[in-house]
Amino acid sequence: MAVRVQPGPFDMGEEANAFAAAQTGGMGAIVTFTGVVRDVAGGLEAMEIEHYPGMTERALERIEAQARERWALGDVLILHRHGRMRPDEMIMMVATSARHRGDAFEAAEFLMDYLKSRAPFWKKEHTAQGAGWVAARDEDEDALSRW
């Protein structure tokens, strides 16, 4: 198990390979998801992510523990950056392994849904016109109800 919160960039290929290489016990499925900074409205110069050191790690570990209670998982990786990043840079990734792909896919989606609105990260968009905090979306909160 691993929860990592870091300012610097990561290499999704290296992370995925290291995750796969560490698997034991007949894990037949590995799912990875990577989130990328998106310029939704045009003109995005930078995305800044603030977090709550200490609580962030606790929240992510709790979300991982919930996923492990619900699905038969081998391993879990949750990696999330903070600080400033540019459009098209990678913000975060999750990886799950399981004997069967259904568990790995569902758990990865669950981790994504929960870390969007239950882990203490806040996005701020910087454009030439100024900066603004990204508002939480009702859809993200609604997404939790399906679990």
Add this chain to the structure above:
Amino acid sequence: MIDILYFAWVRERIGIPREAVETQAATVAELVGELRAREERYAAAFSDLSALRVALDQDLADFDAPLAGVREVAFFPPMTGG
């Protein structure tokens, strides 16, 4: 003494990331009442509690939660990770 932390626009509106306060408040809501009464910037930041979330000792909590034994209170907007 209790440590109060502010994040994102709550931090910007109040103007500081954290402070230690002496309080007799029994609940989060009472603490919010004390803070609101301090200065306009606090009143503005806490004007709409539905736009805020609170964590007690780094766990999400409700505004009616008791403060007994709590060392760290954090106020912030709904989270937008991922």
